[in-house]
Amino acid sequence: MRQMKLEILQENLAKGLSNSSRSVSSKPQMPILANVLLSTDNGQLKLATTNLEMGITLWVGARIEKEGSFTVPAKTLNELVTGLRPGKIEMELVDGQLSLKSGKFAAKINGIPAGEWPVKEILSEDKKEEVLEVDAAELVAAINKVAFSVALDESRPVLTGVLLKIENGTATMVATDGFRLSCKSFKVSGSLEDRTIVVPAKALWEVGRIVGEVKNEQKLKIIFLPGQVRFLTGETEIFARLIEGNFPVYERIIPKETAFDVVLDKEEFLRAVKTAGIFARDSANIIKLKLSDNDLEISANAAQVGEDKGDVPVKVEGSVPVGGFSIAFNFRYLLDVLNIADSEQVKISFSGPLAPGVVKIPADPDFLHIIMPVRVQG
Numbered sequence: 001m002r003q004m005k006l007e008i009l010q011e012n013l014a015k016g017l018s019n020s021s022r023s024v025s026s027k028p029q030m031p032i033l034a035n036v037l038l039s040t041d042n043g044q045l046k047l048a049t050t051n052l053e054m055g056i057t058l059w060v061g062a063r064i065e066k067e068g069s070f071t072v073p074a075k076t077l078n079e080l081v082t083g084l085r086p087g088k089i090e091m092e093l094v095d096g097q098l099s100l101k102s103g104k105f106a107a108k109i110n111g112i113p114a115g116e117w118p119v120k121e122i123l124s125e126d127k128k129e130e131v132l133e134v135d136a137a138e139l140v141a142a143i144n145k146v147a148f149s150v151a152l153d154e155s156r157p158v159l160t161g162v163l164l165k166i167e168n169g170t171a172t173m174v175a176t177d178g179f180r181l182s183c184k185s186f187k188v189s190g191s192l193e194d195r196t197i198v199v200p201a202k203a204l205w206e207v208g209r210i211v212g213e214v215k216n217e218q219k220l221k222i223i224f225l226p227g228q229v230r231f232l233t234g235e236t237e238i239f240a241r242l243i244e245g246n247f248p249v250y251e252r253i254i255p256k257e258t259a260f261d262v263v264l265d266k267e268e269f270l271r272a273v274k275t276a277g278i279f280a281r282d283s284a285n286i287i288k289l290k291l292s293d294n295d296l297e298i299s300a301n302a303a304q305v306g307e308d309k310g311d312v313p314v315k316v317e318g319s320v321p322v323g324g325f326s327i328a329f330n331f332r333y334l335l336d337v338l339n340i341a342d343s344e345q346v347k348i349s350f351s352g353p354l355a356p357g358v359v360k361i362p363a364d365p366d367f368l369h370i371i372m373p374v375r376v377q378g
Contacts, residue, residue: 003068004040004066004067004069004092005066005068005090005092005093006040006045006063006064006066006090006091007088007090007091008045008060009061009087010086010087010102012062013045013089014081015060016058017047017074017078019210019236020048020056020057021036021049022049022056023049023050023051023055023056023238024036024074024075025051032117033050033051034073034075035071035073035111036048036049036077036078037049037070038072038091040064040068040069041059044235045059045062046059046060047060052118053200053202053240054202054206054238055238056206056210056238057238057239058235059235068093069114070093070111070113071111071112071113071116072109072111077098077109080107081100085103087102089101096110096111096113097110097111131190131192131223132188132221133188133189133190133221134187134189134219135186135187135220136211136214136218136219137218138187139186139207139220140207140212142184142186143204143207144208144340145182146173146174146175146183146184147162147175147182147201147205147208148182148336149180149181149182149336150162150201152177157243158244158246159176159247161198161199161242161243161247162199162200162201162204163175163196163197163247163250164197164199165195166192166195170186170187170188172184173185174250176250179330180337180371181254181369181370182337182368183250183254183367184366184367185367186366192224195224197242198242198244198245199229203238203239206238207231207238210236210238211233211236214236220232227242253370254368255349255356255358258318259321259350259352260316260318260319260320260325260349261317261347262291262315262316262317263315263316263345263346263362264296264313264314264346264347265312265313265345266338266341266344269298269312270338270339272298272312273331273334274335275298275308276300276331277300277331277332277335279301279302279305279308280302280331282302282304282305283301283302283303285330286331286374287300287328287329288300288326288376289329291320291325294314295314296311296312297309298311325353327350327373330374337371342361342364343361343362343363344363346359347361347362348360353373354373356371356372
């Protein structure tokens, strides 16, 4: 019995498999979840993978001779196709095996019938869809400026996701791990009621990576389904199961007022923090910031390594306590936010040595980042 026969370019299939394979679990709950679904669809080849928490579906141009579908191990197919020379690949389903031919190369891969694909676990096409449209570049920028603040520890699953709040035509993304918080807003369009959901950060990273590679795509659709969200751009869909739980009320964490601000050159501050971090690694990652006049001293010391001090000129706005001001932070948290700051300057607002520092990017008024300080002796 012969089903599904097509011809496809190696370079197109290799890129499609590389992208779709990123949602394949290394430890699948069932064998078919280690596979990629290959299916003919309107003159194209559809590639789909899922780990039941998120999934990637994309379409690749192909010359279809016979319609059909099948699933084969994603890793095996990806490695085979990547190793082939550029050119045409003939693919055909023959007696329960996927046959591949390219030049003098030929292989057959065992698989699982497409009828066992757990697509209903992910999509609910019978449900009413609600759609938002966003600027693709703005969404990618928001993901990059927020998602790095999620928790890596899964003891509180809701903190491994990013809050997406839709209200009055504005989307706000928020992420926190309990020690820092990132918040970014951007405009959206579409007929959708206000709502708040929590999206897995892993899915958003894939959205940002794949959409960022599609340079000519200006708009992206966000499709809301019960318990799920789907991002659609060009020939690619990324969908994720939403995280349930109570996300922290982030508005309460953002200081209403601060005592004073310091404006710094981002690159100078970044270099000083990196240098101090060499010593801070052996002292619980702690670096100290000391403000006096118009200089900010960044220092760190470790008993077994030594100590480091560096000064960065700053512009002070507001009233600094008499005698100066000192505060301590985990240097890695400072590095993370400085690395995503797409601006020549950054502004940090302070209220006290034990109050959170608020980092802002002057070129992006819709972004803010909060870092909790570290309590140190002296």
